Amino acid sequence: MSVTIHQVMNTSPVMPVMVINQIEQAVPLARALVEGGLKVLEITLRTPVALECIRRIKGEVPDAIVGAGTIINTQTLRQAIDAGAQFVVSPGLTPSLLDAGLGCGVPLLPGVITPSEVMRLLEKGITAMKFFPAEAAGGIPMLKSIGGPLPQVTFCPTGGVNPKNAPEYLALSNVACVGGSWMAPADLVDAGDWAEITRRAAGAAALKK
């Protein structure tokens, strides 16, 4: 099933940003998040098993919409697409990655911080962007300020977003969803505490956009 970047951003208020260390964790973790109501999953390419995790989740968790994060060059873009990623997320953007991303047939969520970066993407017709690293880069006041002159952009703030500040981000008119890792932190994943992960996912899924 192919999706648009706006479907990716509007399916759930929170996009789990997942770091998976063991292949065997991938499917139960994805199932736990989907059961809690979070269908859109970003698997970061930060571990050697990440691409195989994407393949397994794609094959075994049909209700999930599986994306790849940490796309930092054309090589990782190609690997993610070959593994079956339905969307791709980058922490920032280079001209070559932008060109490849626009032609790859899979929705791209590129990372930005500044108005100039936003404007460069607008010139290419991109209106959905990741605001990363959200808290370190000015957080809610920064997004409000960018929304003044550039209201046509929709953001997914990620980095330092947590259950406390997520509602305030989600209340912004230029935020569609937030990204975060609090639903599936390493300690819960390593412990196989899928029930707690489902509970956290349900709490995140219930946040209002």
Ligand code: 3PG
């Ligand atoms: C990351 O850098 O891992 C993601 O942006 C998630 O950040 P978080 O752990 O602060 O939610």
